[in-house]
Amino acid sequence: MEKDLGREIMEMRECYRNGNTKPMSWRRSQLQALRSFLQDYEVPIFRALNLDLGKHYVEAFRDEVGLLKKSVNLALNDLKRWMTSTGAKLPIIALLSSAELVPEPLGLVLVISPWNFPLGLSLEPLIGAIAAGNAVVLKPSELAPACSSLLANTLPKYLDNQAIKVFEGGPAVGQQLLQQKWDKIFFTGSAKVGRIVMSEAAKNLTPVTLELGEKCPAVLDSLSWSFDKEVAIKRIIGAKYGSCAGQACISIDYVLVEKSFSSTVVDMMKAMIKTMYGDNPRESHSVARIINKHHFLRLKNLITDPNVKDCIVFGGSMDEDNLYIEPTILVNPPLESAIMTEEIFGPLLPIITLDKIEDSIDFIKKRPKPLAVYAFTKNEDLRKRMVSETSSGSVVFNDAIVQFAADTIPFGGIGESGMGKYHGKFTFDTFTHYKAVARRSFFTDFWYRFPPWNNHKLELLEDSYNFDYFGLLLVILGLKRSRKTFHVN
């Protein structure tokens, strides 16, 4: 098996070297094929997502399929522009030279995707890698098996099999793949595995983009208008429980709120959960399942500690057979407890109360840099401080998760939450080498570039480097002498 994998990858490299993936026509045809796949297989995709994660088809469209269609259309629309070289401004002294940045593919790239958005996080990087003209290997997560096999069995019917391949499998296959030589690795997943990916990549000096996680806080300021309060709570609840049941890297992990506001918040949240999910959320089929037993038990353990259990104010019931956990709210679990130190990645929402809302800034700063910081506030000063004093992949005001849908701002982490970015043109860029190309003519030659050296030439060179054209003219005319006299050794 191992030899086969190595051989297949070598063949892909040959394919890339032959230039098959470079022409705009190839890239366009592959993107159009992907678009057809998303259209033709929409229902099977919904089915697979429901099988793997219990996702409702509207959630699947909103969070995965719809976004992918948008991305592939954007890539098709903008492909020509993205592939065009951009000229670089040159100072006048360069005279007859020109300089430009030429985008070129990196070569053969590896995309490793996670189980929580198994279609979205596989195909979004794939779209950019193809648009940038690369050959691609995709390794979807084995923890979402229906989606993994859908991709493995169906993509070959639509895409160029020689240049784009899907390899299914678990950690063993992942390890084998990591030992090959790639021109880039794009990894979405946990920080623990991210470190392993980067260590392996170091052996071949392979650049990496790591899209990781961390606890994304939501700061909820006391809002005076009841309309604003409603919308804020709705967005928080929707972002926590409505996107893969909180199993998303950009889920709201916990909420920070002022003591005086907290009981209102809890009441409003309880009411909102009822509105969105009914009295029995499980029956609404709108809350995704926990991916597997391992994660179910991990989440169960988070609320086993009596000190934590006592903080539950809503929900808390768990059904191990069906891997279902109902939307749960806790108030002020101990800060040293696991639920407040590890990324939750599930439908448990701790609310932490503070004396004043400004304390949230220090609270966030003390902790590892998350993928996103969310702040629901109309206070201009607080907003400014949030942006300038905290650090995170992104900051979103008065909403959550939507930044994922925007393709004009980069999506990526910092520190523990990752390195590199993508979405929109940023995906194209992440799989591209911008090659600097400078051209000169034979005509203009600065004779003072060459030895034998003397002070006169030195003065000329200095003025050239300082773009001091007047000074240059004076020296050439012999009207300016070098201020310094060096001891030419």
Add this chain to the structure above:
Amino acid sequence: MASEEEKKAVFDAESAKEVVKELRASFAAGKTKSYEWRSTQLNAMLKMMEENEPQIIAALRDDLSKPELESSIYEIAMVKSSCTVALKKMKHWMMPEKAKTSLITFPSSAEIVSEPLGVVLVISAWNYPFLLSLDPVIGAIAAGNAVVLKPSEIAPATSSLLARLAADYLDRSCIKVVEGAVPETSALLEQKWDKILYTGNGRIARIVMAAAAKHLTPVVLELGGKCPVIVDSDINLQVATRRIIAGKWGCNNGQACVSPDYIITTKNYAQKLVDSFKCELERFYGKNPLESKDLSRIVNSNHFARLSKLLDEDKVSSKIVHGGERDEANLRIAPTILLDVPQDSLIMTEEIFGPLLPIILVHKVEDSLDVINSSGTKPLAAYLFTNNKKLKEKFVATVSAGGLVVNDTTVHLAEHTLPFGGVGDSGMGAYHGKFSFDTFSHKKAVLYRGFAGDAFVRYPPYSRGKLRLLQALFNGSFLGIIRALLGWSKS
């Protein structure tokens, strides 16, 4: 005495930890964030270069016998130019960049804010010890970071001068120079940095990246490779030859990452090219180049031995057509040209990094592209001398390298609007000009939404109607939205 003890104190992991701790505290206190701090530091650096030119030139002479002019132009002037560009443009670079928003997040506004990464590590090389130390540091400062610089121990005079000058001119609580060799570098690499910029060779780069992986630290690796020069016939041979000489022996005697490493030319043209080199080399360096003051020496005996080995290989030593003279005591090797060396020789498989220039022969000039592309590695730079438009286009389209130059060598480095960096084995990431600022910044996306304009279709309870609306919303079509609202579109 206290200072003697201090000097002998080992810089170990504990010391490295202390340094990082101090810098983190300075960064957390916000010292490096303000525009004022950044411009004060950059101005201080300019002053530092201006007031110490003779000392810098002397240090470079000690370490590399670098000709004064090379020191003044390729190190001092370039550093000053970097500072000046940063000072001029920094305010603009620091401003958030507005981003467009689409129907999906309507109504909203967005911007990309540049924020400093925090505490960064710059590890520099011995061949341009001033430039490759200070140029990245300029970028780090301009982007608002605290910096530790580890200069190369192979250029000790420059290393200690840098340490002294930095302590005298720059803010010691935020910018530090740590001198040392392998143990000190290892101690530094064990710490958690917010970014590491390393300039050097591929072997150490792997170690740097592996250490960075433990802390999920992003890296920029500026490495090297064999930079090829394709020389076509029907060109202005004299100008081409001079430009190649300037890039090879005029750049630290070939000890530069972007120096032309080897030449590819046609069998028919080779002799003309060799003759032109002989003529121009004598014009530049005289009849006794071993004594010319306009050439750097080989940096140390290790590298001298390495280069001698390349020349002494059996199938290569007979191919010398010019030069080959050596002076081991003074670590000097004359500009040496070799003709038609075998492609599997050491001199053609390793990066030369010295004053030896092999010439490979092909039948027709287009074949040279295959020679480069089949080498299996991407160099930092590739050069082409030609007047043939088609060849130029093919060169740009098919040769992958950090940067390409047509009809010159190395000049692209001085252009701060071009990113300087490698690809594949020649490195990852880039810097110079605004690219330095960007490489030491975190580009944070900030999205502002209001409470109005809530798309109820986002939330459960879910329904087919909501699906249709979402589909229309993602298509960006107003008509589709209206149709969906009126229940007219097909499900």
